[in-house]
Amino acid sequence: MITNRHLYMTVGGLMSATLLAVMPLAATADGQAPFAVEKGWAPPVGDEPHGRFLIDRLEYAAGDDEDSVNLEFKGWYGGDYNRIWIEGEAEDVVSGGSGGAIENLDLLYGRLISPYWSVQAGVGYQLEYGPGPDPDRGYAVLGLQGLAPYWFEVDTNLRLSEDGDAWADFEAEYDFLLTQRLVLQPRFGTMVAFDEVEEFGVGQGINNVKLGLRLRYEIKREFAPYVGVSWNKKLGDTADMAEAEGEDTGDFRVLAGVRMWF
Amino acid sequence: MDQYETLTGKGHSRRRFLRNVTSMSVLAALYGYGGVSPALAWPQVGNHEAERLEDGDTDIFNLVIDRTPMKIDGKPANPITVNGTVPGPAIRMREGRNVRIRVQNKLDEWTSIHWHGILLPFQMDGVPGVTFEGIPPKDTFEYYYPLKQAGTYWYHSHSGLQEQLGHYGPLIVEPAEPEPFDYDRDYVIMLSDWTFEDPHDVFRNLKVAEGYYNYQKRTVEDLLEDIQKKGWSQTMRERAMWGEMRMSSRDLLDVTGSTYTYLVNGRSPNDNWTGLFKPGEKIRLRVINGSAMSFFDVSVPGLKMTVVQVDGQNVEPVPVDEFRIGVAETYDVIVEPDDQQAYTIFAEAMDRSGFAAGTLATEVGLTAEIPEPRSIPSRGMEAMGMDMSNMDMGGMDMGNGGMEMGDQSGGMDMGGQSSGMQGDQAMNGQTSHAGMAMNNDDPAKGGMNMAMDSKGGKAPWPLADRDISHGPDDHGPGAAMVARSPGNRLNDPGIGLKSTPEHKVLVYDDLKALAPWPDPREPEREIELHLTGNMERYMWSFDGEKFSEVDGPIQFHHGERLRLILVNDTMMDHPIHLHGMWMELENQHGDLRPRKHTISVKPGEMVSARITADAPGHWAFHCHLLYHMKAGMFRVVSVA
Numbered sequence: 001m002i003t004n005r006h007l008y009m010t011v012g013g014l015m016s017a018t019l020l021a022v023m024p025l026a027a028t029a030d031g032q033a034p035f036a037v038e039k040g041w042a043p044p045v046g047d048e049p050h051g052r053f054l055i056d057r058l059e060y061a062a063g064d065d066e067d068s069v070n071l072e073f074k075g076w077y078g079g080d081y082n083r084i085w086i087e088g089e090a091e092d093v094v095s096g097g098s099g100g101a102i103e104n105l106d107l108l109y110g111r112l113i114s115p116y117w118s119v120q121a122g123v124g125y126q127l128e129y130g131p132g133p134d135p136d137r138g139y140a141v142l143g144l145q146g147l148a149p150y151w152f153e154v155d156t157n158l159r160l161s162e163d164g165d166a167w168a169d170f171e172a173e174y175d176f177l178l179t180q181r182l183v184l185q186p187r188f189g190t191m192v193a194f195d196e197v198e199e200f201g202v203g204q205g206i207n208n209v210k211l212g213l214r215l216r217y218e219i220k221r222e223f224a225p226y227v228g229v230s231w232n233k234k235l236g237d238t239a240d241m242a243e244a245e246g247e248d249t250g251d252f253r254v255l256a257g258v259r260m261w262f
Numbered sequence: 263m264d265q266y267e268t269l270t271g272k273g274h275s276r277r278r279f280l281r282n283v284t285s286m287s288v289l290a291a292l293y294g295y296g297g298v299s300p301a302l303a304w305p306q307v308g309n310h311e312a313e314r315l316e317d318g319d320t321d322i323f324n325l326v327i328d329r330t331p332m333k334i335d336g337k338p339a340n341p342i343t344v345n346g347t348v349p350g351p352a353i354r355m356r357e358g359r360n361v362r363i364r365v366q367n368k369l370d371e372w373t374s375i376h377w378h379g380i381l382l383p384f385q386m387d388g389v390p391g392v393t394f395e396g397i398p399p400k401d402t403f404e405y406y407y408p409l410k411q412a413g414t415y416w417y418h419s420h421s422g423l424q425e426q427l428g429h430y431g432p433l434i435v436e437p438a439e440p441e442p443f444d445y446d447r448d449y450v451i452m453l454s455d456w457t458f459e460d461p462h463d464v465f466r467n468l469k470v471a472e473g474y475y476n477y478q479k480r481t482v483e484d485l486l487e488d489i490q491k492k493g494w495s496q497t498m499r500e501r502a503m504w505g506e507m508r509m510s511s512r513d514l515l516d517v518t519g520s521t522y523t524y525l526v527n528g529r530s531p532n533d534n535w536t537g538l539f540k541p542g543e544k545i546r547l548r549v550i551n552g553s554a555m556s557f558f559d560v561s562v563p564g565l566k567m568t569v570v571q572v573d574g575q576n577v578e579p580v581p582v583d584e585f586r587i588g589v590a591e592t593y594d595v596i597v598e599p600d601d602q603q604a605y606t607i608f609a610e611a612m613d614r615s616g617f618a619a620g621t622l623a624t625e626v627g628l629t630a631e632i633p634e635p636r637s638i639p640s641r642g643m644e645a646m647g648m649d650m651s652n653m654d655m656g657g658m659d660m661g662n663g664g665m666e667m668g669d670q671s672g673g674m675d676m677g678g679q680s681s682g683m684q685g686d687q688a689m690n691g692q693t694s695h696a697g698m699a700m701n702n703d704d705p706a707k708g709g710m711n712m713a714m715d716s717k718g719g720k721a722p723w724p725l726a727d728r729d730i731s732h733g734p735d736d737h738g739p740g741a742a743m744v745a746r747s748p749g750n751r752l753n754d755p756g757i758g759l760k761s762t763p764e765h766k767v768l769v770y771d772d773l774k775a776l777a778p779w780p781d782p783r784e785p786e787r788e789i790e791l792h793l794t795g796n797m798e799r800y801m802w803s804f805d806g807e808k809f810s811e812v813d814g815p816i817q818f819h820h821g822e823r824l825r826l827i828l829v830n831d832t833m834m835d836h837p838i839h840l841h842g843m844w845m846e847l848e849n850q851h852g853d854l855r856p857r858k859h860t861i862s863v864k865p866g867e868m869v870s871a872r873i874t875a876d877a878p879g880h881w882a883f884h885c886h887l888l889y890h891m892k893a894g895m896f897r898v899v900s901v902a
Contacts, residue, residue, distance in 0.1 A: 035812065035813050035814055035815075036391070037391065037392050037393075037815075037880050037898060038395070040395075041390070041391045041395050042390065042391055042395075042396075043391050043809070043810070044389055044390060044391035044392050044420070044809070044882060044896060044898075045391075045809050045810075045884075045891055045892055045893075045894065045896045046810075046892075047808065047809070047810035047894065050466060050469045050470055051470070052470040052471070080740070080796075080799045080801045080808070081739065112739045112799070113739060114739050115739050115740075115741065115742040115743075115796045115798065116508060116742070116798060147508055147798060148508075149505060149506045149507075149508060150502075150505035150506065150508075151505060151508055176482065177479055177480065177481040177482065178481060178482050179481055179483070180477040180478070180479060180481065181477075221467070221471055221474050261470075261471070
């Protein structure tokens with residue numbers, strides 16, 4: 001499925017290099033060794049790194065024409081200020097068609113710049129597969145992630161591909177507590193491209209609007225099954241390109257899945 | 263340390279005579295370090311004390327630290343024990359004598375014992391990394407120090423998170439001179455919080471998932487209730503304020519009854535610890551909060567409690583119906599039941615997520631009613647460090663004064679915007695001190711002081727005119743907010759409590775020492791420290807810097823008289839503990855300041871204490887919430 005071995009290796013190399021470069025920084029938690037009253041004594045309170053791997057969405061999405069399995073995850077490791085992030089989003093069509101996509105697979109270094117915000121920088125990889133050609137590309141990412149006022153969880157990224165194409169995405173979600181364990185989560189996402197990239201079906205300007213509504217039940221904090229709906233609407237040039245290919249521009253799905261973390 | 267080692271050179275012979283301290287020492291022997299696992303933590307009735315051996319002017323105790331499988335609340339647990347129990351045995355020392363404590367570490371990890379509230383040579387203070395290296399696995403350490411004080415204290419591990427695992431116990435120092443109150447019998451009431459989870463998992467949960475243990479967050483139901491009660495616009499204004507700050511008004515305790523079993527003397531409410539009395543007796547309850555993370559509201563429904571000591575120090579007796587005890591504080595109260603009935607000793611967690619309970623009764627097996635849980639309080643505006651005096655005048659504008667969020671960077675941040683709050687509506691939740699801003703006798707910076715002066719003879723608050731000068735970014739990413747106008751809350755019993763003539767709740771302003779303390783000097787120097795935190799990443803610090811970020815100690819000059827000013831820039835209550843030296847809390851009683859080892863600072867509050875820096879050496883200074891300390895809210899104070 002990988003059509004560009006060379007690219008694959010380049011991205012892989014870049015990722016490993018970034019990882020090697022920032023890992024020690026993240027692992028020493030916050031950079032500096034605490035002062036010691038006596039040499040050789042362990043500090044009275046330590047500052048160990050932590051980590052968490054969150055599978056935000058692992059869901060079966062049933063649509064009019066096709067069904068897919070979707071995955072979105074976010075993992076981090078590090079201290080309070082410096083962290084390594086690995087984030088990804090993928091979709092695999094399981095019924096009514098074939099193919100799928102790794103929408104993004106990012107390896108990032110994140111730095112806390114204010115109480116609720118961290119900047120992230122790193123590299124990523126994107127792949128579409130299925131009928132027809134399997135285009136893929138590597139890119140550099142610069143992101144801002146955090147908690148906006150009114151408790152909106154926000155993640156936004158600017159990406160620049162190896163071919164010089166740039167695009168930005170924005171995602172926000174909110175947790176509405178119906179009860180202490182039953183949580184209604186609306187989501188909003190959009191993508192804006194600065195350059196047209198035909199092989200990925202990307203038109204210039206606003207590409208799409210994605211809306212989601214998921215109702216989860218936290219059996220425990222770490223494990224929450226959910227049901228929901230999503231609606232994905234392609235816009236502008238992107239919509240035109242899809243129509244020219246004979247695709248729908250709107251995609252409504254009913255979801256069932258699980259959110260969990262380790 | 264040399265002088266103390268010289269004194270210890272008398273050998274380790276055991277030909278001392280055993281002295282039975284109380285009738286309970288028979289039980290103590292049963293539960294001693296013979297390796298027998300007791301079925302339960304402490305006996306159901308009475309207290310459990312350690313053997314005290316004597317050698318001339320020295321009292322000797324032997325303590326063994328080990329893991330001991332036992333049942334807590336009927337479920338299997340594997341706590342760290344001292345001489346086989348949780349809590350460890352009560353240790354009765356005597357003022358004016360020396361004490362030698364041999365601590366044997368049977369654990370596979372390092373350990374330590376810190377003598378909380380005891381003034382001693384710093385090498386004996388028992389803080390690994392600050393005063394000694396710690397007690398290695400399978401090794402022993404001998405503590406030796408003179409006792410120059412009396413009262414109720416406690417001891418606990420200062421290593422890692424061992425305190426959460428049961429490594430704590432009561433410490434009583436019998437006075438050399440008679441105390442200024444009398445009683446017929448005394449009981450230790452040691453409150454604590456037990457979890458069946460590994461404390462490291464608890465810490466990780468707090469670190470990686472904000473609000474993990476909070477199952478009392480505001481829901482849609484609360485919102486609808488508020489709209490019904492307060493109207494749409496008022497409710498929306500309140501929600502907007504909390505929303506802008508990204509704070510929860512229901513963030514009261516980080517670790518809650520969702521994982522904790524609250525204990526009295528190691529026993530859950532089901533295991534009902536009982537203290538026996540004869541009607542008409544005066545009973546002294548030595549209440550110690552040995553919790554890792556829990557503030558309790560303590561009452562004995564049906565009985566007035568007279569507070570006679572706080573943190574081991576005599577105070578002018580105050581009759582109360584209830585008092586809040588911060589983590590690591592001690593309160594000695596006297597109750598006088600004069601009938602045959604049983605009484606519940608009730609200690610409700612501050613966030614109402616659970617309670618500890620025991621019984622006072624004339625015979626074993628009697629119980630009294632357990633009070634109904636109270637509704638969950640929500641924090642009000644005072645927690646944000648609002649200047650409440652403005653509100654009294656009815657002209658409050660939150661956009662200009664009020665709180666500031668530390669986060670001003672990033673294009674998406676709307677933190678600095680005005681919330682549009684106007685007028686004199688109270689922002690308090692339904693059950694919290696709703697009248698706080700409005701009551702004339704409630705604390706408000708400035709206004710309060712005048713009121714006190716006019717009531718005659720009350721000492722002015724030393725911080726009344728203090729300008730807390732920090733901008734929104736002063737403490738960096740480690741501090742999610744700053745209290746813009748922190749105020750005097752010494753007369754405020756705290757979140758969820760209200761003092762009324764029918765139900766008197768103790769406040770810090772009630773505490774009055776019996777006589778002035780030895781050092782009459784005015785402070786020569788002031789040290790201002792801000793209590794700071796970032797809930798999202800569970801970072802806790804002083805002045806925005808975690809312990810791992812500071813490059814040296816806080817310097818006290820030997821012999822100087824200091825004023826320590828603590829400003830709480832967070833939404834949580836913090837019990838701040840200074841080792842080795844007293845803090846004389848500056849309240850309304852002038853020279854008759856209460857002396858404390860641990861001062862609880864409420865959100866948005868500013869307090870001050872006088873300190874005589876008379877104890878050379880290195881001392882720990884930290885928030886006594888175990889996971890706050892672990893997360894970095896810790897400093898070393900060097901006196902030289």
